[in-house]
Amino acid sequence: MTPKLGIIGGSGLYQIAGLQDQAWVTVETPWGPPSDQVLTGRLNGVEMAFLPRHGRGHVHTPSSLPYRANIAALKALGVTDVLAVSAVGSLREDYAPGDFVLVDQYIDRTFAREKSFFGPGLVAHVSVAHPTCPRLSDAVAEAVQGPKLHRGATYLAMEGPQFSSRAESLLYRGWGADVIGMTGMPEAKLAREAELAYACLAMVTDYDCWHEGHGAVDVAQVIATLTANAEAARDVVRRLSLAPRETCPCGCDRALEYAVMTAPSHRDPAMVERLRGVAGRVLGRST
C-alpha cells in the first residue's frame, strides 16, 4: 500500500509551501465541513493533504473545532498517516521553549467535545492504550533536524480556551504530564477510530504558569516562539518519508477489527451509512 500523509497544522502553521500540483480542495463529510479547505499535492514524491486545524486566519477555538469532520475529511482523501503539529506548554524544566516533542500518551481532561464517530445504533470501543503510532513517530523523529527532540511524552489535553491556573498547572505536573495543549484530544481518539496512524509533533512554546523563573503564558509568548519555529516544523514535513507497507505493524489500520459491539441485525441503518467513510473496512463499503 502506498501511504498518503495527512498533516494537521496547529497554531502558527496554516499552510505548507512548495507542494507540487497543489490545490485547495473543499471536502464535505457527514459531520459537516472540516476546519478549512484541504491543501493537496505532492512533496518529494509523497502524496500529501494539509489541513490547518484552526482554519486559515485561526477562526476555530479548541472547543468549537470540527474534530470529527477533520479526521473524516482526511480519511475521505485517502490519507493513511496523520502527523498532527501542535503548540504546547512545557510542564517540565528540561522541555524548553523551542524544543520539539513526540507525544505518545494523553491525559484527556476535555469535556465539551464530541469524542466519537460512533453512538446509539452503532456502538464501538477502540483501544487507545497506545494512542500514537510508533512507526510513524520513528519516521518523524528521523526527519527532525535542528531543534532538540524529546520522545515519550504525555500530553495533558485541557478544554481551554483560557490557559490553566497555577494550581492546575502544578496538579498536572504532579500527575506526570509533560506538555499541555488544548487540541490533542479528541483528535487522537478519532484518528484511531478511523484506523489512521497518528503521531503528534508538539512544539514547546512556553512554561505554562508553574515555573518560578518564567512569567505565566500568554499568546504573545506562544506566537513569538512559533514564529521562530514554524519553519523547522515545515522542514520536518518536507523531510518526512514514509515507506510503502502492507499493514501498520502496530495495528493502527485495524483498530476497528473487534471494536464494533452492535449486532448487525440491531444496527441503525442511518448510522451505518454515516459511518461508512471512516469505518467502511468493517461495515462494508456500500449497502
Ligand SMILES: CSC[C@H]1O[C@H](OP(=O)(O)O)[C@H](O)[C@@H]1O
Ligand atoms: C495560541 S496558544 C493556544 C492554542 O495553541 C495550541 O493550538 P494547536 O494545538 O492547534 O497548535 C493550543 O492547543 C491552543 O489551541
Ligand SMILES: Nc1ncnc2[nH]cnc12
Ligand atoms: N501553556 C499552554 N496551555 C495550553 N495550551 C497551550 N498551547 C501552547 N501553550 C499552551
